[in-house]
Amino acid sequence: MRAKVLLVQQLKEIVAEMGLEWSEKITLEPPKDKQFGDLAVNVAMILAKQAGQPPRALAETFAARLKAGDSRIKAVEVAGPGFLNITYSEAFWQQTVQLVLRSGAAYGCSDSGKGKKVQVEFVSANPTGPLHIGHGRGAAVGDSTARVMRAAGYDVRTEYYINDAGKQMRILGYSVWLRALELEKRPVEWPEDWYRGQYIVDIAKEVLAKHPGLLDKTPEEAQDICFEYAMSNILEGIKADLKAFNVAHEVWFSERTLVQDGSVDKAFALLADNGYSYERDGALWFKTTEFGDDLDRVLRKSDGSLTYFASDIAYHSNKYDRGFELLVDVWGADHHGYIPRLRAAVQALGKPVDSFDVILIQLVNLMENGKQIAMSTRKGQFETLADVIKEVGSDAARFMFLSRKSDSPLDFDLELVKQRTMDNPVYYVQYAHARICAILRRAEEKNPELTKENSGEFSKYLVHKAELDLLRRADAFSELIATSAAHLAPHHISYYLQDMARELHAYYAAVQVLNAENDDIVTARLTFLKAIAQVLKNGLTLLGVSAPESM
RNA sequence: GCGCCUGUAGCUCAGUCGGAUAGAGCAACUGCCUUCUAAGCAGUCGGCCCGGGGUUCGAAUCCCUGCAGGCGCGCCA
Numbered sequence: 001m002r003a004k005v006l007l008v009q010q011l012k013e014i015v016a017e018m019g020l021e022w023s024e025k026i027t028l029e030p031p032k033d034k035q036f037g038d039l040a041v042n043v044a045m046i047l048a049k050q051a052g053q054p055p056r057a058l059a060e061t062f063a064a065r066l067k068a069g070d071s072r073i074k075a076v077e078v079a080g081p082g083f084l085n086i087t088y089s090e091a092f093w094q095q096t097v098q099l100v101l102r103s104g105a106a107y108g109c110s111d112s113g114k115g116k117k118v119q120v121e122f123v124s125a126n127p128t129g130p131l132h133i134g135h136g137r138g139a140a141v142g143d144s145t146a147r148v149m150r151a152a153g154y155d156v157r158t159e160y161y162i163n164d165a166g167k168q169m170r171i172l173g174y175s176v177w178l179r180a181l182e183l184e185k186r187p188v189e190w191p192e193d194w195y196r197g198q199y200i201v202d203i204a205k206e207v208l209a210k211h212p213g214l215l216d217k218t219p220e221e222a223q224d225i226c227f228e229y230a231m232s233n234i235l236e237g238i239k240a241d242l243k244a245f246n247v248a249h250e251v252w253f254s255e256r257t258l259v260q261d262g263s264v265d266k267a268f269a270l271l272a273d274n275g276y277s278y279e280r281d282g283a284l285w286f287k288t289t290e291f292g293d294d295l296d297r298v299l300r301k302s303d304g305s306l307t308y309f310a311s312d313i314a315y316h317s318n319k320y321d322r323g324f325e326l327l328v329d330v331w332g333a334d335h336h337g338y339i340p341r342l343r344a345a346v347q348a349l350g351k352p353v354d355s356f357d358v359i360l361i362q363l364v365n366l367m368e369n370g371k372q373i374a375m376s377t378r379k380g381q382f383e384t385l386a387d388v389i390k391e392v393g394s395d396a397a398r399f400m401f402l403s404r405k406s407d408s409p410l411d412f413d414l415e416l417v418k419q420r421t422m423d424n425p426v427y428y429v430q431y432a433h434a435r436i437c438a439i440l441r442r443a444e445e446k447n448p449e450l451t452k453e454n455s456g457e458f459s460k461y462l463v464h465k466a467e468l469d470l471l472r473r474a475d476a477f478s479e480l481i482a483t484s485a486a487h488l489a490p491h492h493i494s495y496y497l498q499d500m501a502r503e504l505h506a507y508y509a510a511v512q513v514l515n516a517e518n519d520d521i522v523t524a525r526l527t528f529l530k531a532i533a534q535v536l537k538n539g540l541t542l543l544g545v546s547a548p549e550s551m
Numbered sequence: 552g553c554g555c556c557u558g559u560a561g562c563u564c565a566g567u568c569g570g571a572u573a574g575a576g577c578a579a580c581u582g583c584c585u586u587c588u589a590a591g592c593a594g595u596c597g598g599c600c601c602g603g604g605g606u607u608c609g610a611a612u613c614c615c616u617g618c619a620g621g622c623g624c625g626c627c628a
Contacts, residue, residue: 024568032571042570045608055608080571081608126628166628283626294553294624301626308628336555337623362556363621404564407556409621411563420590425576431590439587446587483567495565498575509583509592551590 002099002475003039003088004028006072011043014065020047030472036079037087038472044082055082093471094459100474100531108538112482113154117323120146122330123242123249124161127234128172129197131241131385133412134332138361139385140401140544142330143247144490145359147542152485157324160249161315164231165256166308171195172234173227177219179204180226184215203230241386245394246544255311263314264306267349268299270317276348286313291344313345316356326355328488333360359488361406367413392417395545399426402543403494425498429540430548432501436533437549439513443526446514450522458524466507467528473500474535481542490543497539504532 007028015022023046031040044059051058062084063076075087100107122142125135143158150156163169175195181188183204207229208214214222242248258264268284271277276287282302286309289296299310319327327346331338339358346356366373366383373383388397396417403425404410420427443450462471477496484492513525537547 025570027568027570029567029570032573036571040571042609045570049608083571163628168628281626285626298626303626305626307626333556334622335628339555360556408564409557424590427590428576431588435588435591442587480567487567489567491565492567495575502575505591506593508587509589512586514587551588 002096003092004479006070007039007041007086010066010069011041011062014062014069015043015047017065018051018061020050023047031079031083031085037075037077037085038093039086039088040079041084041086042082043084044078048082058082059084090463090468091460093468093475094462095456096471096475097459097462097528097531098456100534101527104534105538105541107534108477108481109151109153110478110482111153113149113152113485115153115155116325118149118154118156118326118328119159119319119322119324120149120156120328120330121159121161121319123238123247124163125238126163126166126168127231127238128168128195129234130199130237133366133383133385133388134361134364136245136385136388136397137364137401137406137410138330138332139242139245139247140398141359141361141406141490144398144402144493144543145328145330145485145488147544148481148490148493149485149488151542152482154326154485157251158249159251159253162235162252162254163308164254165259165311169227169231170223172230173223175200176204176207176226176230177223180208180214180222183208186215199234200230203233206233237386241384241389244389245385246398253315255315258311258314258318259306263318264311267314267317268310271299271313271348274348286341286345286348288341288344291340291347293340293344297341309341309345312342313349316342316345317349320349320351320355326357328357328359330359330361333362336360357488359406362409364401365409365411367411367416369415370413388412388414395430396424396426398544399429399494402491405489405491425494426545427551428505429497429501429536430545431551432504433533433536433540433547434549434551435504435508436529436536439529440526440533441550443514443522447519450514450519451526452523454523454527456527458520458527461521461524462528464507464511466503466510467525470500470503470507470528470532473503474532477535477539493539493542497536497543500532500536500539504536 011026012022025046026041026043028039028041031037044055044062048055048058056078059078059082063078066084066086067073067076072089072092073086074089077085077087079085103109120142122145123131123135123139125131131139146156146158171194174191178188178190178194179201183201204226207226210229211225214225217225268277271286276290277299278285278287283298284300285296286299287296297309298307299313300306316327329342336358342358343353343356347353366388391414400412400417401410417424440451462468473496480492480496484490511525513529514522516522516525533547540547
């Protein structure tokens with residue numbers, strides 16, 4: 001990051017001196033082959049036409065000027081059709097150690113998000129049953145996206161939207177009531193549509209215990225009681241599951257409040273005022289087709305009740321009212337058809353289209369030894385998130401969910417995720433951190449002087465290739481966070497950590513830390529390792545995964 | 552039929568704003584434990600980036616088109 005910032009400045013100056021115009025197409029990146037240097041830039045290829053020179057010649061000019069202008073630059077090579085490969089001095093990279101240690105847990109943070117107010121809404125599962133593994137993926141991605149954005153300087157709030165007003169909720173109350181009837185040996189007529197899970201029976205038992213006269217009340221009253229009890233019970237369970245998964249939403253927002261406080265009516269009025277709604281067949285419609293949807297959508301049904309869409313418009317309007325400049329919703333991919341209409345709503349509310357973004361989470365296939373396990377909430381056979389966490393641990397599950405981009409379906413193999421082997425990258429990364437801690441402990445036992453505080457005076461001894469590789473990697477951390485945040489793609493962190501862990505293990509095998517020639521070198525290496533451990537830990541924290549000190 | 556997602560090594564997948572000779576893990580094969588954790592390391596093998604056009608200095612990446620797989624197209628939530 002430091003290197004890039006510096007280089008862009010210098011290149012811009014040179015471009016200006018040469019009377020040329022800077023192009024945003026000029027990019028800086030790691031060179032194809034590490035031996036070519038630290039950074040590659042394509043400036044000559046892009047400016048060749050403008051300058052009226054062949055790229056190669058132009059590149060030579062840039063190379064000469066760059067080298068003359070900065071003592072931190074050790075070498076500039078011209079390669080290929082006009083690439084500049086820039087190598088920074090070792091001293092430049094060695095400074096990274098102190099930069100990391102000074103920033104500590106804040107290393108990697110930046111202000112690239114410029115304090116933009118962002119809300120990330122995720123999970124938001126109907127409180128009709130426990131969370132299953134698919135919700136787990138949404139929880140991991142939503143939570144880590146929020147963490148990454150926060151680190152990148154966005155002002156982030158996380159939220160869970162509780163659908164406590166709809167038809168599913170009535171079915172929930174009804175289902176509990178039916179089970180209560182059954183438990184009390186009363187005649188029961190089983191309908192088509194109800195929740196069959198064992199947890200409904202458990203809740204029914206509890207309701208009966210708390211409300212002895214329940215079944216003597218009218219069915220409506222009884223079902224209301226059942227519903228209220230069931231919902232708060234299930235919600236408590238969901239919160240507990242999320243807590244065990246290292247996820248804590250800041251705000252829990254109830255759908256019912258939207259209807260009660262008039263938000264829905266307000267949204268309707270706004271749409272009507274702007275001519276975006278109309279009555280047809282006794283229903284109220286929203287002209288979403290004006291904004292690219294393929295069909296208009298119903299807001300209020302002919303029986304007078306509201307659609308889910310209606311309260312969702314009110315909800316998103318409410319989000320904007322709270323001052324959020326960017327709304328990020330995390331949805332299951334099976335809801336993708338819903339995006340155009342909500343995007344239409346956003347525009348009808350007078351907000352820019354790009355102020356609303358959706359992370360679609362593709363399906364999770366739960367597997368066991370390569371064979372798929374079926375899940376279905378309605379039929380009551382499913383693998384709950386709680387079960388999965390219990391089985392494989394929160395760390396392994398989170399890392400697994402975050403080691404694939406959200407757009408791709410994910411095979412979650414219980415046996416694989418449980419394995420403490422190379423098939424399971426979470427241990428590989430955690431082990432890298434634990435290994436460093438082990439060396440530091442060992443050094444402490446051997447001679448506490450070795451781990452003494454220092455201000456970088458020993459960094460000059462960090463000249464091994466593996467050390468410089470790791471320092472370059474560490475230097476790129478804040479940029480990684482910034483791009484991950486901008487692309488709402490926390491999985492990049494997971495790949496970065498695996499790369500860094502690989503380099504650390506290579507270093508471990510190649511360099512004897514505690515048996516170096518003299519104590520100054522030992523101190524230099526220990527200080528360096530502290531910095532690398534810090535980066536690993538910061539990265540793992542963004543994923544919501546622990547960084548154990550021993551394994 | 553329409554829309555969204557996906558298609559990259561034998562397998563599972565990365566590949567950021569369009570950059571050089573497309574990367575990693577697993578699997579397979581060859582080495583490395585008297586030295587800080589072998590849960591590890593070093594190396595070899597492995598490619599028509601689904602096909603076909605186009606855009607340009609330059610395409611896995613952007614556009615068009617075809618094929619294959621997944622998902623979605625309610626006055627359900």
